[in-house]
Amino acid sequence: MKLEPVLGDDPREILRGLRGALHGAGPALGLGLVSDLPGEVRPGTAVVVTTSGSTGVPKSVILSRDALTASALATADRIGDGAWLLALPPSYVAGLQVLVRSLVADREPAILSGAFTPQAFAAAALMMVSTDHGERIPTYTSLVPAQLARLLDAAEHDGAVGAALRSFETILVGGQALPAAMLERAEAAGARIVRTYGSTETSGGCVYDGVPLRGVRVRIERGEVQVAGPVLADGYFSDVGRTVPTAPPLAAGASSGASGPVGPAVFVRDSDGTRWYRTGDAGLFDGGVLRVRGRIDNVIVSGGVNISLDRVERIVRTIAGLDEAVVVGVPDARWGEASVIVASRGEALRRSEAVQLEEARAAVQHEIGSHARPSRLVLVDELETLPSGKPDREAIRRAVLALR
Known part of the structure; x- marks a missing residue:
């Protein structure tokens, strides 16, 4: 064709x-x-x-x-x-x-x-x-x-x-x-x-408002969201390694034994033939409603402790003026890695930069702990985005690194 x-x-x-x-x-x-x-x-x-x-x-x-x-x-x-x-x-x-x-x-x-x-x-x-x-x-x-x-x-x-x-x-x-x-x-x-x-x-x-659409099945395996149903893609073009698993099929409902996708394949089959897409997202069911907690791999290790940047970002976005902020990880001489808040200057300047950073750090400490507090707030004229409208996180991270 x-x-x-x-x-x-x-x-x-x-x-x-x-x-x-x-x-x-x-x-x-x-x-x-x-x-x-x-x-x-x-x-x-x-x-x-x-x-x-x-x-x-x-x-x-x-x-x-x-x-x-x-x-x-x-x-x-x-x-x-x-x-x-x-x-x-x-x-x-x-x-x-x-x-x-x-x-x-x-x-x-x-x-x-x-x-x-x-x-x-x-x-x-x-x-x-x-x-x-x-x-x-x-x-x-x-x-x-x-x-x-x-x-x-x-x-x-x-x-x-x-x-x-x-x-x-x-x-x-x-x-x-x-x-x-x-x-x-x-x-x-x-x-x-x-x-x-x-x-x-x-x-x-x-999944709409946490509930899968008709024909779609969702499960959580070792904290990872996995999806099955007629809506799945056939795979990746010219990338068989990520499309077809090299390991034996999983038993129905069995754990993969890892916190994220094992090996390159993201489409796997159970022993009953059900085909699943391994999203790489962390999630759980709360009262039958799917709650997605962010990317499993969007994690930094700061002072020897794993910190989910997605979780930090969700908390930061509850602070007035930071509701569209992006949190990225950067190298840190003392802790190995640290998180940085990046926000649009026009939005953030509605309130004091120092106040916003302190409020964000306090909120993160309350929800996660002091080890997860962002190290600083960086203001930019405009957050870089992809054509889809999503934040271009890699470009934003490079811009922060260039300021160091």
Whole structure:
């Protein structure tokens, strides 16, 4: 089956190609960093999505027609059917799924063209209002937290942006953890938010507000979140070692015997044939609801003690003015490694830098212990992000190292 690279991020071009790929009438699409990929893929492939990820390591994920369609149908089963607004890059899985859901529902998506701004978002959202046989057609969209933060800030003085937020039946928010304070702001503004958890390997969000979608199974093995179901990717292109396990199959429900993925393979099978994706995320079930605690491997060793930077970051983001801060690890002459808070200068300067750092350190000490306290607060003009809207953590870390 032919793989056709799509250069650039034109949503209309991707939508045209995706229509053929989903229906089997056209070639599979290669999105992202696809220049080095061969020109043929296995039958049934719809898209190969290559992303750099927040750590800068490229991955080419093979997504079948069946997996993408299963994800779209499960989303409609959970939140309902209607019209979608694309406000994310379509070469990333969250944006791609907006187009897939539209095609599966046989509706043309609304497309936010050009750079994302609250005003452009509001104009596109408010243009979507329509009816079918006298019934209003529900509207939906998908955002990352950074976009939602901009919209909430703008809504404080722009009524059109507030009306746009309230116009959606559901706004899916994923890509990274949504700070509790931001969720509260959104709900106070009348927005109906559903937090999603998933990855390119799961065809996008597959757990909504902590509950798996229809057909999706989630388990915790040695603290790691693992996912099974029809939404799983076929694997990684030209990377058999990470796709097919070299170890014998796990017994159903058996532990892998490690705190994270053992060896390179991230797709494994139980003895009963069930195929699981090992996410590398730490998590637990709380009253039947999945709680994701961050990356297993996003850990520093400070003074001989393991510290989860994701956990520190979640606590730091509860401090006023630091709700979008990023916490990175850097070498430290005394402790080996230490954590550093990096925040936007415009947000942080609303309050004293010294006060914010002290409040963050106190909060981390209270929740984790004194050993996990961030060493300093670094202010930058703007936090670097990936095209998907996620923080570019490796670029942010390099910028902090350059200041030393």
